[in-house]
Amino acid sequence: MSTDVKRLITVLAALLLAALGTDTAHAADGDGDDRPSAGQRIANALRTSPVHVDEAYADAVPPSRQRQLADRIRRTGLPIKVVLTPLTKGDAFDGDSGVLAGIVRDRFPDRRELIVITTDGDFSHSLEGYEWPSDAHQARDAVAAAGFLAETRDAGLADLTAKAVDLVAEGKGRQRYEEATRDLDAAADGSAPPARSGTGSAVGGSGSAVTGWWLLIAVPALALTVLAARAALLRSRASSPVVPQLVFASARAADEARVRRRAEAEVLELGESTQAADVATTPGLQRALDAYAAAGKVLDGARGLPDLVGALALAQEGRDALTGSRGLPLCFFNPLHGRAALRTGWRRIGRRDRLDVAVCQDCADALRDHRAPEVLTDTARDGRTVAYFELPADRSVWAATGYGSLMSPLEGLDGLDSRRPMAG
Template sequence: MSTDVKRLVTVLAPLLLAALTTTPVRAADGDAPSAGQRIAEALRTSPVYVDEAYADAVPPSRQRELAERIRPTGLPIKVVLTPLTKGDAFDGDSDVLAGVVRDRLADQRELILITTDGEFPDSLNGYEWPSDAHQAEDAVDAVGFLDELRDAGLAELTAKAVELVAEGKGTERYDEAMKDLNDAAPAREPEPGEPGDSRWWLWPLAAVPALALAVLATRALVRSRKAAPAVPQLVFATARAADETELRRRAEAEVLALGEATQAAGVSTTPGLQQALDAYAAAGRVLDEARDVPDLAGALALVQEGRDALAGSPGLPLCFFNPLHGRAALRTGWRPLGRRDRLDVAVCQDCADALRDRRAPEVLTERAGDGRTVPYFELPAGRSVWSATGYGSLMPLLDGFTSRRARGR
């Protein structure tokens, strides 16, 4: 944990606690709201947010047209068109942008979000919570493969994305677009080893590397299609693939952001402010003492509890099997191996699908005392606060953390 974060955790929290008995906590005069907060506030008055950088591509008149196109659908569609570059408020990652916006709109249980893409400025990404009921991800992905929109501008692409999301057949449209793309591929000369080719002797030399490249390309395509989970939240979508150093950096940013949010909250209008402050202080301590990924995930989980307390409308906790999957989509019964009792756990949609299909969900692992790597929840509850609380599924994480510290464990 950086020195600045330590100072903020140790100095800011007591000041905020003292302020509870005197005057409402407010941001310092002149402090600008964070990028995520600014976007969320704008989305509360209009379903379309367009950064000034895109004002020429999507002028106010087109923004109003998009808003008018969204309203009749009756769907909770929000559009965020903002440039994304490495090192910006969202680190150039649309998943982070979507997670932050979702977090700032935590009081809105259902949300469909259409955003710009960090890697391809002329592309869009789709997200949906609490599940992909309207196939938003596939619907928005399909837009980029439609011949009719080959030379379309950002406004036209966004309008089509809204149309396909409202249609509710995103997966079908995506499959159709990909089929048309494959059918439109130009004819080619026979490859070595194919009927009609006289270069049969080249086949063994060409086949092996070509097959290897095909496998790698297919794997990359599948991975890119599945990289954005159905329930991205905060930084969890990108954190899943990040190494521990990157995850720690992102956790520090989220702890700081929670501190800013608690500082800006008003005492009289935020009943959960004390709980949020407790979560903020706990997240700072966990981050400071974090030894591995499960600890960093715990810091992020505490941040989520703090933000829920500020919003006054706590939702489901993070996914029980792997909190880096993000906020859970539903609760379900699950029986641990070797036990007769069933646990009521909160799971993301991917893990729910795995359980339904009798597949093992992707789990967060931790190193046991004997050196083995095991699912974190298999550790004795007395040794691990994460195992005891299930990152909020089995009991509120802050309660478990506070109780354990009170016992000196």
């Protein structure tokens, strides 16, 4: 069986949607105070460019890549809209890519045909495809296939999106999906490829029967079990006795592997940028070099996700030093959300002191609505999984610095005894 548990869960979820005919995009656009404004902001952006990238993904898909994607879409001649934005439970779209796509569709009532490619609400570096009024271009299968190809297995979000656009334009999404997942299915149980249903629409699409009694019974049951267990894990941050711990351990290992690849790429890119920088015109070059050296050291000695994220924070600090930017650091609660959008006051439960932290828009919205933001976790000495900032500052440089919100990560490392572990 494939070691990439997230990909397996994605396949099961897609099969469940196909078998049961799930339709989530009919969620009312007017539900809640935030949803109309969030949907309208995205729609307004899509009227000037077919690609909208939230600030949280600006590093993964910078403006130059956004323009390349927009040109790629225009060359296809298809009504494709790309929306890359973080989706979390409780946000303006309730963390549901189908709801987001449906709202985008509602904002373009004059377009009879529309194809929307969005980020996945469950897995941040996966994509979902939706198409109206029918599945003429097999968009759902095409976009899903992009994530299972060998050539995109380690690809960044920009390259993954570009491949998804190409596969949609090719019009052979179902075939490409079956080819891409054949080895995964065979490794799982030796049965036929996990064919998806013919419909690619969240709303308004024409459905087709899903063949195979096992698909209608076994796969939905298994997918429901896995997805329900995962949802419970996200809500409670506690292990569930219903699902084997090996599944969650494997999923976390997959997360770490993905973040490690990203960190390696960003540290390497920072090193190349420092070598190309002109000493005379780059006042922050020495600091960038220091950040590069520190990021490499952290990456080499990383013992888990918090350290790998620390390497990302240091790489960000190095890039800011090169450009002379005074931009905000990565999101305090979960730096994987990307660069923060604003600073806000926050007080930990049971504490009287109030911290000034940098947060992304999603976390800011959660705080405003009195919801717990999604946090990066670490392991305490007693084995409990806790928010990384709950660790004692003298045991974790990341708790002490907040990945840049409370102190520069570089300065935090400089002040840390070299014999003291970085995290945990």
